[in-house]
Amino acid sequence: MLRILLETEAQVYAASIPQEKPLDDPTTAFGPELLDRLSDAAGGRNVGMDGFWDLDRAMRQIADEIRSEYVLAFRPENLTHDGTFRRVSVRLTRPPGVRQVSVSCRPGYYDSFE
DSSP states (O other): OHHHHHHSOOOOOEEEOOOSSGGGOTTTTTHHHHHHHHHHHTTOOEEEOSSGGGHHHHHHHHHHHHHTOOOOOOOOSOOOOOOOEEEOOOOOOOOTTOOOOOOOOOSEEEOOOO
16 A cells, blocks of 8 residues: 555545554554554645544644645656655755744655656
8 A cells, every 4th residue: 555655646634533442443453553654655644633523623634734735846866767766855944934834745756667
């Protein structure tokens, strides 16, 4: 699943509710952690909720993040199309007077064969 998410251009957001007794259902015991890994790989984020009553807040938070994001593009120096994984790093210098800025990005991408 991680490889598929790294190969696609889709951005994935999730909302998860932690289980009170994780061992009661082994199929969902690591759900929030798995959603963190999958959404991070796809350039999105997993928003934790306290319970189903918190769904509205989580959806508003995701919608606000999507509406306020910028998309950056680049051209790699290595133009060899060999199907290897290429790491990406984004650094941000916060402008003066700006209180809070966050950066999220994919860890990299697989260069496709042409």
